[in-house]
Amino acid sequence: MSTSEQATADTAEPSEPQPDATGVVYRLEDRPPLPTTLLAALQHLLAIFVGIVTPTLVLSGPLGLEPEDTNYLISMALIVSGVATFIQVRRIGPVGSGLLSIQGTSFAFLGPMIAAGTAVGGGTAALAMIYGITLAGSFIEMALSRVMHLLRKILTPVVTGTVVCLIGLSLIDTGITDMAGGAATIGTDDFASGKNLAVAGVVLVTVIALNRSRNTYVRMGAIVIGLVVGYAVAALLGMVTAPSLSGLPVVNVPVPFAYGLDFSWSLFLPVAFIFLITAIETTGDLTATSMVSGEPVKGETYVRRIKGGVLGDGVNSALAAVFNSFPNTTFSQNNGVIQLTGVASRWIGMFVAGMLVLVGLFPVVPALVTSMPRPVLGGATIIMFGTVAAAGIKIIASSENKLDRRDVLILAVSFALGLGVELVPDVLSHLPATAQSVFGSPITTGGLTAIVLNLVLPREKASYEEAAEGETMEA
Structure with missing residues (x-):
C-alpha cells in the first residue's frame, strides 16, 4: 500500500459507529445520521404508542364515554405526549431533564381518576372533574421538584434502584398478558392459545437474535424488525383485522378546556398523593435513563437533570389537563429501547415528539397502528420491561x-x-x-x-x- 493510500485509510471514517465501554453508540449530544435517527425514533414510538392510548381506553368504559369522545381523547393524549416529550428532551429553562426521556400518559392515576369520574356520574362531567383535580395536583409535583436536591439522603441508589426494578417487574404482567392475546381475551379459548404464543415467540426470538448481531445497524433495528416479522406472521395466520375508518374526522384539533373544569377536595386528595409517588417514579426512571445513556447518576449534573425532569412532569401534566388529556410521566420502557439499541441521543426525542404530534393530528394513523395484534406487541415489550428491571439492579449495584x-x-x-x-x-x-x-x-x-x-x-x-x-x- 502506498503512503497516500495508507494516509487515506488512516483518516477514513469507520464503516459503522462503534459502541463505547458502556455499550452506547450515540451519546446524549450526538446527532446520528438521518436514517439512524428515524429508525431509532420509530422504535421508541412503537414502544410507547399502546402505553399512551391505553389509559384513555381503560377510562372510557367505566366513565361511559361516547366513541367520538374516546377517539378525540386518544388523539389529544398523543399530541400532548409529543409536546411534553419535546419539553423534556429540549429542556426549556429549568423545565425538562435534557435526557432522552419520553413522556406519555401515566397508568398510576387510573384508579383515582376512575373513582373521581364515577363519583360525579361519568360522561363529560367526569372529564371536567378529572382535569380540574389533576391540574391542581400538578403543582404539587412542580413544587417538589425544587427541593429534589435535598432528598439525596432519602432517594439513595438503594431506594431509586428498588423503584426502577419494581417498575420493570410490575410491567412484566402486562407483557405476558399481551403475549397470550391481551386482557380482552382473558377467560376465552383464545387466551394463551398456541397461535398467540407462537407469534409472540417469533417476535421475542427475532429481537433477541438481531440484538446479538455484530452489525450495529441490525442491532438498533431489532425491535422494529421483530415487530414487522411478527405482524407478517400474524397476518398469514389471519390474526390481523382491518380497522374501521368510517366516521373518523380528517384532523383532530386541540381545544383548551374542551370539557370544562371542576374540583372537589375529597376527590383531589388521592390524586395529590399519586403526584408525590410519581415524582419518585420519575426519579427512578431518569436515573435509569442516565445509566443506560452512559451519563452520571450522581453529582451536580445528575441532580439538575432530576429536578428539571420532575418539574417537566408537573408542567406537562398541567398541560395535559388544559388540552384534554391525563397526567403525563416519563416512560420507563424507553430505557429498554436505549439499552437495546445503544442510541442515547436526545436528538432522537425531538423526532419522537414530532411523530407523536403527527399521528395525533390524523386519527386514521392511530386506528391503523392499533390494529397490530397484542401478541406481536407483547413479544417485543416483554424484553423491554425485563431490561428496565435489570437497570434497577444495576442502579442498586452502582452504589458507592x-x-x-x-x-x-x-x-x-x-x-x-x-x-x-x-x-x-x-x-x-x-x-x-x-x-x-x-x-x-x-x-x-x-x-x-x-x-x-x-x-x-x-x-x-x-x-x-x-x-x-x-x-x-x-x-
Whole structure:
C-alpha cells in the first residue's frame, strides 16, 4: 500500500459507529445520521404508542364515554405526549431533564381518576372533574421538584434502584398478558392459545437474535424488525383485522378546556398523593435513563437533570389537563429501547415528539397502528420491561458503598411488600377503596417502604464514615 493510500485509510471514517465501554453508540449530544435517527425514533414510538392510548381506553368504559369522545381523547393524549416529550428532551429553562426521556400518559392515576369520574356520574362531567383535580395536583409535583436536591439522603441508589426494578417487574404482567392475546381475551379459548404464543415467540426470538448481531445497524433495528416479522406472521395466520375508518374526522384539533373544569377536595386528595409517588417514579426512571445513556447518576449534573425532569412532569401534566388529556410521566420502557439499541441521543426525542404530534393530528394513523395484534406487541415489550428491571439492579449495584445488612434488609422488605400486593391484591380488600387504589401498586408500596426504612433504620458505623468521607471529597 502506498503512503497516500495508507494516509487515506488512516483518516477514513469507520464503516459503522462503534459502541463505547458502556455499550452506547450515540451519546446524549450526538446527532446520528438521518436514517439512524428515524429508525431509532420509530422504535421508541412503537414502544410507547399502546402505553399512551391505553389509559384513555381503560377510562372510557367505566366513565361511559361516547366513541367520538374516546377517539378525540386518544388523539389529544398523543399530541400532548409529543409536546411534553419535546419539553423534556429540549429542556426549556429549568423545565425538562435534557435526557432522552419520553413522556406519555401515566397508568398510576387510573384508579383515582376512575373513582373521581364515577363519583360525579361519568360522561363529560367526569372529564371536567378529572382535569380540574389533576391540574391542581400538578403543582404539587412542580413544587417538589425544587427541593429534589435535598432528598439525596432519602432517594439513595438503594431506594431509586428498588423503584426502577419494581417498575420493570410490575410491567412484566402486562407483557405476558399481551403475549397470550391481551386482557380482552382473558377467560376465552383464545387466551394463551398456541397461535398467540407462537407469534409472540417469533417476535421475542427475532429481537433477541438481531440484538446479538455484530452489525450495529441490525442491532438498533431489532425491535422494529421483530415487530414487522411478527405482524407478517400474524397476518398469514389471519390474526390481523382491518380497522374501521368510517366516521373518523380528517384532523383532530386541540381545544383548551374542551370539557370544562371542576374540583372537589375529597376527590383531589388521592390524586395529590399519586403526584408525590410519581415524582419518585420519575426519579427512578431518569436515573435509569442516565445509566443506560452512559451519563452520571450522581453529582451536580445528575441532580439538575432530576429536578428539571420532575418539574417537566408537573408542567406537562398541567398541560395535559388544559388540552384534554391525563397526567403525563416519563416512560420507563424507553430505557429498554436505549439499552437495546445503544442510541442515547436526545436528538432522537425531538423526532419522537414530532411523530407523536403527527399521528395525533390524523386519527386514521392511530386506528391503523392499533390494529397490530397484542401478541406481536407483547413479544417485543416483554424484553423491554425485563431490561428496565435489570437497570434497577444495576442502579442498586452502582452504589458507592457495598451493600451492607441495612441495605439488604431495605431491599428484602421493599420487594416482599411491593411484589406481595401485586401477587395477592386481596390482602388489601378490607382497606378503603382509596387506600386500595393507592397501595395496590407495587411501585407505591415498595417505593414508600424503601423510603421509610431508609429514614428510620440507623446506618451502620462504617456507612457513616464512608458517607462522611464521600461528602468531604465532593466538597
